[in-house]
Amino acid sequence: xxxxxxxxxxxxxxxxxxxxxxxxxxxxxxxxxxxxxxxxxxxxxxxxxxxxxxxxxxxxxxxxxxxxxxxxxxxxxxxxxxxxxxxxxxxxxxxxxxxxxxxxxxxxxxxxxxxxxxxxxxxxxxxxxxxxxxxxxxxxxxxxxxxxxxxxxxxxxxxxxxxxxxxxxxxxxxxxxxxxxxxxxxxxxxxxxxxxxxxxxxxxxxxxxxxxxxxxxxxxxxxxxxxxxxxxxxxxxxxxxxxxxxxxxxxxxxxxxxxxxxxxxxxxxxxxxxxxxxxxxxxxxxxxxxxxxxxxxxxxxxxxxxxxxxxxxxxxxxxxxxxxxxxxxxxxxxxxxxxxxxxxxxxxxxxxxxxxxxxxxxxxxxxxxxxxxxxxxxxxxxxxxxxxxxxxxxxxxxxxxxxxxxxxxxxxxxxxxxxxxxxxxxxxxxxxxxxxxxxxxxxxxxxxxxxxxxxxxxxxxxxxxxxxxxxxxxxxxx
Amino acid sequence: xxxxxxxxxxxxxxxxxxxxxxxxxxxxxxxxxxxxxxxxxxxxxxxxxxxxxxxxxxxxxxxxxxxxxxxxxxxxxxxxxxxxxxxxxxxxxxxxxxxxxxxxxxxxxxxxxxxxxxxxxxxxxxxxxxxxxxxxxxxxxxxxxxxxxxxxxxxxxxxxxxxxxxxxxxxxxxxxxxxxxxxxxxxxxxxxxxxxxxxxxxxxxxxxxxxxxxxxxxxx
Numbered sequence: 001x002x003x004x005x006x007x008x009x010x011x012x013x014x015x016x017x018x019x020x021x022x023x024x025x026x027x028x029x030x031x032x033x034x035x036x037x038x039x040x041x042x043x044x045x046x047x048x049x050x051x052x053x054x055x056x057x058x059x060x061x062x063x064x065x066x067x068x069x070x071x072x073x074x075x076x077x078x079x080x081x082x083x084x085x086x087x088x089x090x091x092x093x094x095x096x097x098x099x100x101x102x103x104x105x106x107x108x109x110x111x112x113x114x115x116x117x118x119x120x121x122x123x124x125x126x127x128x129x130x131x132x133x134x135x136x137x138x139x140x141x142x143x144x145x146x147x148x149x150x151x152x153x154x155x156x157x158x159x160x161x162x163x164x165x166x167x168x169x170x171x172x173x174x175x176x177x178x179x180x181x182x183x184x185x186x187x188x189x190x191x192x193x194x195x196x197x198x199x200x201x202x203x204x205x206x207x208x209x210x211x212x213x214x215x216x217x218x219x220x221x222x223x224x225x226x227x228x229x230x231x232x233x234x235x236x237x238x239x240x241x242x243x244x245x246x247x248x249x250x251x252x253x254x255x256x257x258x259x260x261x262x263x264x265x266x267x268x269x270x271x272x273x274x275x276x277x278x279x280x281x282x283x284x285x286x287x288x289x290x291x292x293x294x295x296x297x298x299x300x301x302x303x304x305x306x307x308x309x310x311x312x313x314x315x316x317x318x319x320x321x322x323x324x325x326x327x328x329x330x331x332x333x334x335x336x337x338x339x340x341x342x343x344x345x346x347x348x349x350x351x352x353x354x355x356x357x358x359x360x361x362x363x364x365x366x367x368x369x370x371x372x373x374x375x376x377x378x379x380x381x382x383x384x385x386x387x388x389x390x391x392x393x394x395x396x397x398x399x400x401x402x403x404x405x406x407x408x409x410x411x412x413x414x415x416x417x418x419x420x421x422x423x424x425x426x427x428x429x430x431x432x433x434x435x436x437x438x439x440x441x442x443x444x445x446x447x448x449x450x451x452x453x454x455x456x457x458x459x460x461x462x463x464x465x466x467x468x469x470x471x472x473x474x475x476x477x478x
Numbered sequence: 479x480x481x482x483x484x485x486x487x488x489x490x491x492x493x494x495x496x497x498x499x500x501x502x503x504x505x506x507x508x509x510x511x512x513x514x515x516x517x518x519x520x521x522x523x524x525x526x527x528x529x530x531x532x533x534x535x536x537x538x539x540x541x542x543x544x545x546x547x548x549x550x551x552x553x554x555x556x557x558x559x560x561x562x563x564x565x566x567x568x569x570x571x572x573x574x575x576x577x578x579x580x581x582x583x584x585x586x587x588x589x590x591x592x593x594x595x596x597x598x599x600x601x602x603x604x605x606x607x608x609x610x611x612x613x614x615x616x617x618x619x620x621x622x623x624x625x626x627x628x629x630x631x632x633x634x635x636x637x638x639x640x641x642x643x644x645x646x647x648x649x650x651x652x653x654x655x656x657x658x659x660x661x662x663x664x665x666x667x668x669x670x671x672x673x674x675x676x677x678x679x680x681x682x683x684x685x686x687x688x689x690x691x692x693x694x695x696x697x698x
Contacts, residue, residue, distance in 0.1 A: 005587050016575055377571045380532060381632070382560020382588040385552045471532045475571070 027356035028403020035349035036411035042342025064300035065323035088296035102309035107137035108297035120181035132243030147178035147225030163234035193245035194219035360458035376474030392463035400455020404448035485538035498524035500695035513686035564633025568645035623654035
């Protein structure tokens with residue numbers, strides 16, 4: 001028998017029992033839809049994620065952290081200048097890093113932590129996550145979609161990120177937020193830029209200090225620009241110079257020299273008999289400490305000439321005793337997780353295909369039981385056992401094939417509807433899926449091939465039974 | 479020429495051993511018209527099945543044109559059935575839902591005849607049984623006699639040298655039965671096809687060149 005004859009005969013036999021075929025194929029269709037949709041979603045997430053990463057342009061970035069052990073911290077975990085552990089990152093480090101092979105540029109970063117921030121004109125309090133970068137550096141070029149970019153020496157100015165732009169309700173009108181005043185709510189003990197550091201009264205006691213501890217302040221800054229969607233969406237940006245000022249600690253300290261000089265003068269006056277019990281003046285002075293110089297930068301972002309070379313740079317950096325992580329590591333890890341998730345989803349879809357396979361076995365076993373006489377006639381007319389086996393296997397494979405093809409078509413249709421709905425309700429902004437319609441060739445062929453093979457395997461046992469049937473036995477049936 | 483030498487075939491039915499054929503020797507010459515008679519369960523169908531290659535003997539040998547078919551592979555035996563044998567059944571065994579033409583084409587499909595030639599050959603066979611004007615009818619649109627003619631046309635499809643008919647007139651009234659026997663005889667005489675007919679009907683047997691009587695698996 002020729003292939004085309006098998007196909008024709010199998011198709012004909014299937015159409016002979018329309019309802020049963022329809023029901024059996026439906027089970028495969030459902031399985032195919034499940035598998036296709038779930039894999040497609042997994043692929044979408046994976047692709048959208050990769051796209052997002054590419055748009056962020058961080059593929060050729062290397063992040064240097066002070067702590068060699070915290071390399072898993074991930075990209076853009078740029079630290080807050082906390083150097084309780086690890087090696088201090090200072091200007092010398094940056095100079096060294098910039099001289100490394102494949103390094104295009106590097107910028108130190110410092111994260112500034114405030115409790116929250118809000119518009120001065122009134123708004124809800126939103127998360128504040130400000131990162132200071134070297135605005136002249138090519139390592140982290142910050143484009144703006146409104147206002148102006150950061151500039152060296154900017155004090156009390158931020159370029160707001162898209163996350164906070166949305167949170168403040170300016171998503172559609174980025175230009176309008178430029179120039180707005182923002183209040184940063186500090187933690188207690190804040191004494192950096194813009195803080196009001198009251199001079200301790202002479203009759204200060206513990207309660208005064210306690211009050212200072214609790215006293216939170218608001219410092220006023222200005223939005224000068226809106227960052228183009230890149231990097232961490234929830235990040236706002238500012239200049240290193242301002243970060244240094246913010247992190248500076250200012251405190252009133254007793255000027256010991258002056259006090260001692262005064263005491264000396266008092267003593268000599270007393271010695272000279274000029275007894276006058278004058279009150280001791282206050283020798284408290286406001287002293288500024290550059291904490292950033294002491295603690296070092298939070299991290300360094302390095303831009304490599306090519307994403308291929310990030311690993312090389314990371315290795316170099318690690319030799320210096322710092323931690324280094326590339327976006328690639330993190331992306332690979334996330335993609336791996338997405339892949340595992342996709343596989344789990346596919347397996348869940350696969351369960352429905354197993355159920356469909358049982359349906360096929362049942363249908364074929366029934367068909368063969370009913371068609372024993374027909375099998376006998378075919379054998380009498382010269383069909384070999386192999387022909388009978390192939391014919392029934394072909395028939396069940398065809399059930400799988402039809403189910404797969406229809407399921408794929410249905411899933412494609414559903415995806416189109418999904419896209420339309422998503423477009424209509426515009427809720428995709430927060431979902432990292434651009435489109436539900438992602439059916440690469442391998443998925444289409446894979447699904448149809450897979451269901452066909454399942455059909456074939458499911459039909460194998462009944463077909464073998466049919467082939468084994470003795471023609472005399474088969475013909476004897478009434 | 480068909481030659482059976484000491485052919486024995488036993489069946490096991492529920493622990494009981496039934497001897498369907500017991501050491502049968504038989505020679506059927508080319509172009510013979512043989513009637514096989516005997517009571518139910520005597521082994522006449524088994525004899526026909528073994529000659530037709532649907533069944534194989536437990537012992538003994540079956541030679542057709544000097545070639546043994548008793549211990550050959552399924553492929554060889556199937557090829558033999560396809561090319562040399564035409565089966566005609568009491569209940570016609572036509573494929574419901576297939577037209578007369580399509581039914582006749584079934585053996586041609588198994589003989590791998592190119593699709594284009596099948597139709598021509600099937601029409602020829604239907605013409606030979608006088609049914610060319612009914613070739614697009616399905617079995618349920620045909621009378622009993624017509625159905626048996628389709629069955630004969632199907633048996634003729636691959637130009638067999640032997641036609642084996644198991645009670646070909648059993649489901650037909652006597653007039654249609656006579657017509658069918660006349661048709662088979664015509665094929666036997668004109669085309670020289672050996673004809674082996676299992677029958678209960680003495681009128682049919684009378685027309686044969688030779689009648690073989692079987693009783694308890696033995697030719698008497």
